[in-house]
Amino acid sequence: MESTMKELGDSASVLDLDPKTAVGGGVEDVYGEDFATEDQLITPWTVSVASGYSLLRDPRHNKGLAFTEKERDAHYLSGLLPPVVLSQQLQEKKLMNSIRQYQLPIQKYMAMMELEERNERLFYKLLIDNVEELLPVVYTPTVGEACQKYGSIFRRPQGLYISLKEKGRVLDVLKNWPERSIQVIVVTDGERILGLGDLGCQGMGIPVGKLSLYTALGGIRPSACLPITIDVGTNNEKLLNDEFYIGLKQRRATGQEYSELLHEFMSAVKQCYGEKVLIQFEDFANHNAFELLAKYRTSHLVFNDDIQGTASVVLAGVVSALKILGGSLADHKFLFLGAGEAGTGIAELIALEMSKRVCFYCSWLYGLLFVVWGSNIALVSRLESLQHFKQPWAHEHESVKTLLEAVNTLKPTVLIGASGMGKTFTKEVIEAMSSFNEKPLIMALSNPTSQAECTAEEAYTWSKGKAIFASGSPFDPVEYEGKVFVPGQGNNAYIFPGFGLGVVMSGAIRVHDDMLLAASEALAEQVTDAEYEKGLIYPPFSKIRKISAEIAAKVAAKAYELGLASRIPRPASLVKYAESCMYSPVYRNYR
Numbered sequence: 287m288e289s290t291m292k293e294l295g296d297s298a299s300v301l302d303l304d305p306k307t308a309v310g311g312g313v314e315d316v317y318g319e320d321f322a323t324e325d326q327l328i329t330p331w332t333v334s335v336a337s338g339y340s341l342l343r344d345p346r347h348n349k350g351l352a353f354t355e356k357e358r359d360a361h362y363l364s365g366l367l368p369p370v371v372l373s374q375q376l377q378e379k380k381l382m383n384s385i386r387q388y389q390l391p392i393q394k395y396m397a398m399m400e401l402e403e404r405n406e407r408l409f410y411k412l413l414i415d416n417v418e419e420l421l422p423v424v425y426t427p428t429v430g431e432a433c434q435k436y437g438s439i440f441r442r443p444q445g446l447y448i449s450l451k452e453k454g455r456v457l458d459v460l461k462n463w464p465e466r467s468i469q470v471i472v473v474t475d476g477e478r479i480l481g482l483g484d485l486g487c488q489g490m491g492i493p494v495g496k497l498s499l500y501t502a503l504g505g506i507r508p509s510a511c512l513p514i515t516i517d518v519g520t521n522n523e524k525l526l527n528d529e530f531y532i533g534l535k536q537r538r539a540t541g542q543e544y545s546e547l548l549h550e551f552m553s554a555v556k557q558c559y560g561e562k563v564l565i566q567f568e569d570f571a572n573h574n575a576f577e578l579l580a581k582y583r584t585s586h587l588v589f590n591d592d593i594q595g596t597a598s599v600v601l602a603g604v605v606s607a608l609k610i611l612g613g614s615l616a617d618h619k620f621l622f623l624g625a626g627e628a629g630t631g632i633a634e635l636i637a638l639e640m641s642k643r644v645c646f647y648c649s650w651l652y653g654l655l656f657v658v659w660g661s662n663i664a665l666v667s668r669l670e671s672l673q674h675f676k677q678p679w680a681h682e683h684e685s686v687k688t689l690l691e692a693v694n695t696l697k698p699t700v701l702i703g704a705s706g707m708g709k710t711f712t713k714e715v716i717e718a719m720s721s722f723n724e725k726p727l728i729m730a731l732s733n734p735t736s737q738a739e740c741t742a743e744e745a746y747t748w749s750k751g752k753a754i755f756a757s758g759s760p761f762d763p764v765e766y767e768g769k770v771f772v773p774g775q776g777n778n779a780y781i782f783p784g785f786g787l788g789v790v791m792s793g794a795i796r797v798h799d800d801m802l803l804a805a806s807e808a809l810a811e812q813v814t815d816a817e818y819e820k821g822l823i824y825p826p827f828s829k830i831r832k833i834s835a836e837i838a839a840k841v842a843a844k845a846y847e848l849g850l851a852s853r854i855p856r857p858a859s860l861v862k863y864a865e866s867c868m869y870s871p872v873y874r875n876y877r
């Protein structure tokens with residue numbers, strides 16, 4: 287056999303051979319794949335209509351043991367499956383049982399990803415029906431660990447990778463994606479993955495996770511979602527020295543090289559998918575994030591989740607907290623730890639909401655510099671050296687060296703952590719907040735859990751049960767002195783799925799800040815009196831599909847009002863229309 291293959295040599299076409307003589311793994315090697323030597327070229331043949339074995343291997347159409355007898359007969363599946371026919375409900379029960387057996391969250395994550403690769407509808411059925419249990423698995427905090435280990439845990443690629451190697455042919459790369467009707471793209475360059483820093487190409491877990499929430503929480507069809515990672519290198523030494531790293535092994539491109547690739551990408555997206563594809567920037571470092579948003583917000587349908595989505599969810603939380611705290615937004619004093627994308631984005635939207643009638647305080651540079659609203663801006667030399675997005679929030683104040691000193695000096699009613707730095711809300715800080723506030727609002731927004739400024743237990747215990755608490759990553763309820771406290775999750779996952787649905791269903795051509803305010807208002811309105819009584823400032827995620835429909839309707843209504851919507855005529859009931867647009871994971875029947 288070996289000598290026959292050698293004799294065939296380079297010049298012989300494998301397809302000219304009698305396939306029956308080729309026994310290297312198949313009975314009839316029709317396309318010569320088994321027969322070909324390593325240096326011979328072959329064509330990767332496939333068929334386009336899934337049936338039989340290929341249907342079982344197609345995650346979009348596969349139903350596994352739920353294929354009916356009729357479908358098994360009609361689609362050449364007989365014998366390829368064991369005889370039993372299970373309902374989707376029973377499949378779901380079985381899988382949830384098996385996922386619950388895993389001890390480690392990362393094992394659950396991998397089981398979910400494998401399910402998505404095998405049976406997409408069942409994956410979404412599980413995620414939708416068990417959202418509170420599975421959100422921490424497919425999203426923060428576990429997705430952070432998954433990104434850190436991305437190179438080693440994945441067997442099949444997900445999403446689209448565009449690297450510097452593709453500069454000059456990004457459009458061709460986009461065309462390789464199998465779907466044409468894309469409605470939402472989530473794109474990262476991997477430089478600021480949650481609070482975990484630069485994870486380069488391994489940041490792909492974030493767009494993949496965010497888009498699975500677009501589908502599960504917001505009802506955008508999976509086929510209309512495209513996760514993209516732009517690989518411009520990484521400055522993460524550990525990854526650069528890791529032989530299994532999946533990305534470009536070079537330091538990050540910056541300046542012109544970076545902006546040219548991004549520009550080519552933005553233009554190619556429009557060319558490939560048209561004007562109305564929503565491009566969500568995710569987990570870019572702030573030195574690029576603000577610039578990209580400013581540059582493309584007038585020419586493309588873009589949204590920065592970390593700046594705008596976070597702002598919208600936090601504003602909703604603050605507004606609903608007023609029901610417990612009392613007063614109006616203007617009666618409160620906000621102190622931010624972390625003046626980056628999330629921090630300044632939140633400040634900006636709160637300021638927009640209350641027409642700049644309140645004082646803001648932002649601290650940065652590891653708490654060494656602290657500036658305060660005032661009429662006399664004396665820190666001019668310092669101000670000039672600040673990144674532009676911090677400057678509006680920088681005002682004169684005597685230097686304050688620590689967060690504790692800042693809290694004691696300024697006496698804020700709301701403390702917002704968006705520093706990416708865990709454990710920064712210390713016992714002393716929480717105690718100070720509780721000493722002059724009857725109910726301090728503490729938001730520890732940094733992700734994943736390891737980077738949270740404090741835990742729920744710390745917030746409730748150190749405040750002696752006084753704190754209203756919300757965090758970016760979820761915490762379990764806490765019992766303190768016989769009372770159970772249920773922490774809220776202040777995460778942009780409440781906003782972006784419904785926001786995206788509103789944009790897509792109205793055919794909006796641009797994102798306007800008023801649409802973010804509309805989303806925020808819709809979310810705040812969803813908190814019930816019973817939930818307020820429990821100290822909650824966000825509704826439970828179990829209601830998220832309803833919440834997303836309400837958000838989508840308000841966002842769409844605003845788009846129509848602003849003249850930004852292109853879907854004409856405007857549906858009579860936007861909530862009903864939103865609900866009718868939402869993807870359902872229930873199996874379809876095949877003829």
Ligand SMILES: NC(=O)C1=CN([C@@H]2O[C@H](COP(=O)(O)OP(=O)(O)OC[C@H]3O[C@@H](n4cnc5c(N)ncnc54)[C@H](OP(=O)(O)O)[C@@H]3O)[C@@H](O)[C@H]2O)C=CC1
Binds near residue numbers: 572627652705706757
């Ligand atoms: N809950 C949610 O929905 C969201 C949570 N986040 C989380 O928020 C965190 C920050 O994200 P993002 O704003 O995009 O990141 P950025 O890098 O843009 O901002 C972080 C800011 O924190 C400052 N900082 C870092 N350490 C300290 C410290 N010890 N004391 C005071 N300030 C400090 C940085 O200062 P300097 O400028 O000097 O470096 C920077 O201004 C991340 O953990 C992210 O996961 C983000 C988006 C949404």
Ligand SMILES: CC(=O)C(=O)O
Binds near residue numbers: 480569591777778779
């Ligand atoms: C939630 C989110 O977007 C972040 O932590 O970056």
Ligand SMILES: [Mg+2]
Binds near residue numbers: 569591
């Ligand atoms: Mg993010």
